[in-house]
Amino acid sequence: MSVLETKNLGIAFGGLQALEDVHFSINEGEIIGLIGPNGAGKTTVFNLLTDVYMPTQGVIELDGNNIVGKKTYQITQNGIARTFQNIRLFKDATVIDNVKIAMNSQMKYSVLAGMFRLPSYRREEKAVSKRAHELLEVFNLDGYAHDSAKNLPYGKQRKLEIARALATNPKVLLLDEPAAGMNPTETMELMETIMLIRDKFHVAILLIEHDMNFVMGICEHIVVLDYGRIIAEGTAEEVRSDPKVIAAYLGGE
Amino acid sequence: MDFFSQIINGLGIGSIYALVALGYSMVYGIVQLINFAHGDIIMVGAYVVFVIIVMMGLPLWLAVLGSIIFCGIAGVLIERIAYHRLLVRDAPRISLLITAIGVSIFLQNLFQLLFGSDAKSMPRMFSFSPLQLGGLQITSSTVLNILVSVIMMAGLQLMVSKMKIGKAMRATSEDAGAAKLMGINTNTTIAFTFGIGSALASAGAVLYCNTYPQIKPIMGGLLGLKAFVAAVLGGIGSIPGAMLGGYLLGVAESLTNAYISSNLTDAVVFGILIIVLLVKPAGLLGKNTREKV
Amino acid sequence: MLGISRKKKISYVVNLAIVILLYLVFTMLIRQGIVNSYYSDIMNMMCINIIMAVSLNLVTGLLGQLVLGHAGFMLVGAYTAGLFTIHSGLPLPVAFPIALVLGGLVAAIFGVIIGVPALRLKGDYLAIITLGFGEIIRVIANNLTITNGAKGLYGIDSLNSRHNLTAMFTYIFFIAVLTIFISFTFGTSRHGRAVISIREDEIAAEASGINTTYYKLLAFILAAFFAGVAGGLYAHQIGLIDPSKFDFNRSVEILVMVVLGGMGSITGSIISAGVLTILPEALRGFASYRMLLYSIVLICVMLFRPTGLLGRSEFSLMKTVDKIRGAVKGKKQDPASNKEG
Numbered sequence: 001m002s003v004l005e006t007k008n009l010g011i012a013f014g015g016l017q018a019l020e021d022v023h024f025s026i027n028e029g030e031i032i033g034l035i036g037p038n039g040a041g042k043t044t045v046f047n048l049l050t051d052v053y054m055p056t057q058g059v060i061e062l063d064g065n066n067i068v069g070k071k072t073y074q075i076t077q078n079g080i081a082r083t084f085q086n087i088r089l090f091k092d093a094t095v096i097d098n099v100k101i102a103m104n105s106q107m108k109y110s111v112l113a114g115m116f117r118l119p120s121y122r123r124e125e126k127a128v129s130k131r132a133h134e135l136l137e138v139f140n141l142d143g144y145a146h147d148s149a150k151n152l153p154y155g156k157q158r159k160l161e162i163a164r165a166l167a168t169n170p171k172v173l174l175l176d177e178p179a180a181g182m183n184p185t186e187t188m189e190l191m192e193t194i195m196l197i198r199d200k201f202h203v204a205i206l207l208i209e210h211d212m213n214f215v216m217g218i219c220e221h222i223v224v225l226d227y228g229r230i231i232a233e234g235t236a237e238e239v240r241s242d243p244k245v246i247a248a249y250l251g252g253e
Numbered sequence: 254m255d256f257f258s259q260i261i262n263g264l265g266i267g268s269i270y271a272l273v274a275l276g277y278s279m280v281y282g283i284v285q286l287i288n289f290a291h292g293d294i295i296m297v298g299a300y301v302v303f304v305i306i307v308m309m310g311l312p313l314w315l316a317v318l319g320s321i322i323f324c325g326i327a328g329v330l331i332e333r334i335a336y337h338r339l340l341v342r343d344a345p346r347i348s349l350l351i352t353a354i355g356v357s358i359f360l361q362n363l364f365q366l367l368f369g370s371d372a373k374s375m376p377r378m379f380s381f382s383p384l385q386l387g388g389l390q391i392t393s394s395t396v397l398n399i400l401v402s403v404i405m406m407a408g409l410q411l412m413v414s415k416m417k418i419g420k421a422m423r424a425t426s427e428d429a430g431a432a433k434l435m436g437i438n439t440n441t442t443i444a445f446t447f448g449i450g451s452a453l454a455s456a457g458a459v460l461y462c463n464t465y466p467q468i469k470p471i472m473g474g475l476l477g478l479k480a481f482v483a484a485v486l487g488g489i490g491s492i493p494g495a496m497l498g499g500y501l502l503g504v505a506e507s508l509t510n511a512y513i514s515s516n517l518t519d520a521v522v523f524g525i526l527i528i529v530l531l532v533k534p535a536g537l538l539g540k541n542t543r544e545k546v
Numbered sequence: 547m548l549g550i551s552r553k554k555k556i557s558y559v560v561n562l563a564i565v566i567l568l569y570l571v572f573t574m575l576i577r578q579g580i581v582n583s584y585y586s587d588i589m590n591m592m593c594i595n596i597i598m599a600v601s602l603n604l605v606t607g608l609l610g611q612l613v614l615g616h617a618g619f620m621l622v623g624a625y626t627a628g629l630f631t632i633h634s635g636l637p638l639p640v641a642f643p644i645a646l647v648l649g650g651l652v653a654a655i656f657g658v659i660i661g662v663p664a665l666r667l668k669g670d671y672l673a674i675i676t677l678g679f680g681e682i683i684r685v686i687a688n689n690l691t692i693t694n695g696a697k698g699l700y701g702i703d704s705l706n707s708r709h710n711l712t713a714m715f716t717y718i719f720f721i722a723v724l725t726i727f728i729s730f731t732f733g734t735s736r737h738g739r740a741v742i743s744i745r746e747d748e749i750a751a752e753a754s755g756i757n758t759t760y761y762k763l764l765a766f767i768l769a770a771f772f773a774g775v776a777g778g779l780y781a782h783q784i785g786l787i788d789p790s791k792f793d794f795n796r797s798v799e800i801l802v803m804v805v806l807g808g809m810g811s812i813t814g815s816i817i818s819a820g821v822l823t824i825l826p827e828a829l830r831g832f833a834s835y836r837m838l839l840y841s842i843v844l845i846c847v848m849l850f851r852p853t854g855l856l857g858r859s860e861f862s863l864m865k866t867v868d869k870i871r872g873a874v875k876g877k878k879q880d881p882a883s884n885k886e887g
Binding site: 050052071072073076077081082084088089090091092093097100101102104105107109111114115116117121124125128164165167168 | 728731732735736737738739740742743745746747749750751752753754755756757758764858
């Protein structure tokens with residue numbers, strides 16, 4: 001059964017139809033790659049899924065419920081978490097606070113309990129602190145827990161952003177160009193991390209990436225976008241040999 | 254008929270707001286700073302006129318010219334001394350704002366020390382017979398205010414759209430980094446913008462002195478605040494916007510004075526601002542920008 | 547882990563001891579007449595300004611939004627509290643605390659009324675809209691009969707009497723301490739972290755499941771509440787309030803305290819609120835040059851320390867002691883060894 005499914009999804013900016021009739025679904029534990037030439041509308045798909053933009057047509061079903069019209073934070077709380085193409089960390093906050101912020105909606109203590117350090121504050125903060133450290137350990141970031149996020153090296157910032165997204169307990173994880181700017185060793189390491197996340201956290205992963213080795217290497221299923229429409233989908237093998245995909249990337253015809 | 258003459262009066266006062274608002278708007282457009290000291294430049298301009306005409310007894314044209322040049326230079330100097338270091342280092346914008354507030358306090362107190370805190374009266378500067386339009390009588394100062402403000406705005410618009418320095422200003426306000434890479438001297442452009450803005454404010458000062466023949470060291474505070482409201486109302490960064498905001502504010506003020514109560518004028522002015530911002534967050538003629546994700 | 551929480555406990559105890567000691571020393575000095583009413587009034591004003599600065603810091607420092615109408619909330623609290631003690635008919639010692647809470651609550655309600663529309667805007671536009679609301683509140687207070695218009699509200703009794711010179715000080719001092727304590731604990735609770743995340747990156751905060759509208763409003767209301775309480779204290783401290791005491795310049799004065807101390811730093815706000823209350827009094831001899839000097843200092847601090855005196859860090863006695871100790875030890879031992887501790 002699919003966790004996330006879009007039907008007939010589309011958006012028009014003024015007269016420009018940026019996305020049209022986008023239809024795909026993703027199952028628990030599946031890794032899907034979203035590829036396409038620059039400007040094809042990949043990030044726009046993410047922005048529609050997380051209500052940064054409101055779709056002008058179509059539905060998005062998370063566990064069978066339509067989430068179109070819900071606010072971004074509600075969608076996150078319902079189980080879709082994302083990272084950004086240009087890393088967006090809470091730069092001046094510590095590494096561990098970045099993760100704890102994402103765990104906010106899993107804590108229940110009241111404003112007064114926080115102000116006056118009531119038992120519910122102590123109990124929940126202790127639990128969250130433990131979980132945050134565990135999560136950081138998965139990404140080998142625990143040693144940096146009390147550093148400012150802005151002081152992390154680039155590759156680790158990307159990892160922290162993934163850790164932060166995972167901290168919201170998502171069912172679906174959206175990764176926007178996770179390997180951008182990484183060298184081959186870092187990319188290899190990242191591939192392993194993503195596989196590990198899938199196995200450990202049982203999430204479905206939808207990722208945008210330009211590095212074809214990366215996409216072909218870990219995605220079970222690939223969706224190809226061009227000019228706002230899906231032009232092909234299937235396994236790495238199927239997509240690779242599809243003439244429409246080749247034409248989209250090489251131009252011509 | 255009374256209603257129309259109130260509107261004309263409002264346009265007259267609005268013209269002064271508009272001229273001052275232009276300075277706020279241009280400076281904000283280029284460095285995103287609410288230049289709180291801009292209102293006090295009006296005061297400086299007014300005192301220069303006072304010194305030249307009353308204390309030195311020199312002719313009027315010299316006073317106008319002197320005031321505009323003095324304020325232009327003062328504007329550039331303030332930018333160089335108080336803001337430049339922060340602008341270059343990309344300091345937090347709020348530090349810049351506090352510095353501007355500091356400059357404002359400095360100017361007010363400096364002039365209080367130099368001239369005393371009491372009001373000085375100004376002689377009549379320009380007077381010709383009131384204009385008769387149907388049954389309406391329009392005072393000479395109102396005619397002058399509207400005329401000067403329209404001419405100034407047209408000139409400024411021409412400069413910004415046609416002249417080289419105007420293009421540099423637009424480029425710098427669009428993207429200072431890219432402008433620099435294209436070979437534009439952004440430092441000079443920014444200083445020039447402060448200079449032009451201050452010169453316009455001093456033109457406003459001359460008109461102000463002609464309309465209300467009294468000056469005080471703290472006169473720039475409220476006047477500046479209202480001109481700033483005018484700039485935001487019209488859409489900050491837009492020249493026609495600043496003018497529109499200025500006129501609207503003047504008319505609103507004049508009508509409130511006449512038909513509601515002069516005690517509530519400021520509340521009405523700010524009320525209009527709030528409503529406009531809530532409906533059109535970038536002001537009447539401003540452009541809405543959205544952060545790219 | 548255990549070491550950290552024990553250190554925290556020690557730090558709590560030390561701070562508490564300092565607070566009590568400070569209080570005891572000052573009350574004794576006042577009772578003995580060593581500190582006369584002029585100086586104790588300055589002390590009280592200092593604490594009120596500290597409450598104002600620390601509360602504004604919740605919005606400007608923690609949430610990262612510029613507010614230019616904080617004095618408006620102070621006005622609301624001052625008039626509410628003042629009117630209550632004048633008209634309630636209750637004996638002052640009973641009416642006073644109720645008036646303070648009431649002042650805070652009414653200011654908080656104004657915080658909701660203003661915050662809901664205003665917080666849709668950001669940055670400078672938010673600043674301008676709060677400026678507008680602040681001015682409107684002042685103009686309205688200037689024109690109502692119940693507030694006695696521009697003449698102001700007078701006959702608000704002070705809690706101090708000939709037998710009890712320290713009653714006002716006690717209230718003001720401990721409310722200031724409570725405000726500081728709460729803004730510390732709020733800042734390090736899940737709610738405070740959520741507010742900080744909005745300052746850092748609103749889009750990422752929303753994508754991390756933070757209801758940004760709610761947390762913005764929360765910070766705003768909290769700040770308004772404390773400003774209202776400060777207003778109530780101020781009304782009873784001064785005895786006569788009129789709208790001009792809460793104008794735009796007042797808002798700016800408080801903002802300057804926050805920025806000068808270092809935005810987001812509570813201790814920074816405390817220090818600069820203290821200094822900026824005392825300094826003008828100390829410079830009374832140079833009356834006419836006083837404000838000129840103030841503005842030059844302001845400009846220079848901003849030019850050479852744009853992030854304020856303390857930046858975003860907090861001054862902590864324990865850490866300072868640790869540092870000094872570390873420095874002394876470090877000279878004797880391997881200097882690299884105490885880098886981790």
